[in-house]
Amino acid sequence: MDTRTSSLSQLPSRVGAARIGIGGPVGSGKTALIERLIPAFAARGVSLAIVTNDLVTAEDAERIRRSGLIDPARVAAVEAGACPHTVIREDPTLNIAAADDLEALFPDVELILIESGGDNLASTFSLDLVDWWMFVIDVAGGDDIPRKNGPGVLKCDLLVVNKTDLAPYVGVDLAAMAAQAATARAGRPMALTNCRSNDGVDAIADRIVSDVLFR
Ligand SMILES: Nc1nc2c(ncn2[C@@H]2O[C@H](COP(=O)(O)OP(=O)(O)OP(=O)(O)O)[C@@H](O)[C@H]2O)c(=O)[nH]1
Numbered sequence: 001m002d003t004r005t006s007s008l009s010q011l012p013s014r015v016g017a018a019r020i021g022i023g024g025p026v027g028s029g030k031t032a033l034i035e036r037l038i039p040a041f042a043a044r045g046v047s048l049a050i051v052t053n054d055l056v057t058a059e060d061a062e063r064i065r066r067s068g069l070i071d072p073a074r075v076a077a078v079e080a081g082a083c084p085h086t087v088i089r090e091d092p093t094l095n096i097a098a099a100d101d102l103e104a105l106f107p108d109v110e111l112i113l114i115e116s117g118g119d120n121l122a123s124t125f126s127l128d129l130v131d132w133w134m135f136v137i138d139v140a141g142g143d144d145i146p147r148k149n150g151p152g153v154l155k156c157d158l159l160v161v162n163k164t165d166l167a168p169y170v171g172v173d174l175a176a177m178a179a180q181a182a183t184a185r186a187g188r189p190m191a192l193t194n195c196r197s198n199d200g201v202d203a204i205a206d207r208i209v210s211d212v213l214f215r
Pocket residue numbers: 024025026027028029030031032033060117118119162163164165166193194195196197
């Protein structure tokens with residue numbers, strides 16, 4: 001298991017597009033967040049490509065290709081075949097190859113988003129694959145998730161708590177959930193999002209542009 005922390009000072013010497021991981025439990029809104037981030041990065045002049053991971057289909061990639069938000073050729077699909085975290089942590093070769101291929105096809109690409117298949121709270125990304133990664137959980141998954149101290153929640157560079165619009169319907173005190181997440185992460189960055197209304201998405205794009213692309 002890769003236990004390194006993702007301090008930008010420890011980045012590998014690979015030249016090319018920055019690679020960003022997006023992990024999190026099944027259905028937390030990883031693809032929805034990507035669909036919101038695509039126009040946000042376009043508005044910031046960032047040249048983007050995307051790699052998706054699904055178990056045995058290319059469903060997420062097809063959804064993004066059909067969205068009309070991005071040139072479909074800039075979206076690659078990796079079929080993990082089995083445990084999703086195997087291909088983002090233990091052996092990320094397939095994902096590295098997919099990202100390399102996109103960079104070769106589109107030499108102007110500055111940023112590659114790599115979406116993991118839905119996984120459990122223990123999933124983390126190898127820093128051989130990504131330079132920086134987000135972990136997306138959602139309000140409807142339960143306000144106790146931050147308290148469970150899963151490695152995904154603790155180790156990511158940015159914790160995203162999505163579906164804030166659902167808090168009143170699932171009996172979640174959003175302020176308390178956010179406070180517990182901040183405590184679990186010892187104050188490291190966190191974002192609250194509603195991908196239905198786009199709330200919180202621009203702040204994530206701004207953070208990535210400044211913290212990862214150094215612009
Ligand atoms: N109400 C609400 N629904 C959301 C939000 N974000 C995503 N959803 C819905 O949640 C469901 C799952 O979203 P996805 O983007 O497919 O989630 P995912 O994490 O990519 O799912 P997997 O790839 O299957 O793990 C969809 O029905 C989305 O429309 C949000 O902020 N609010």
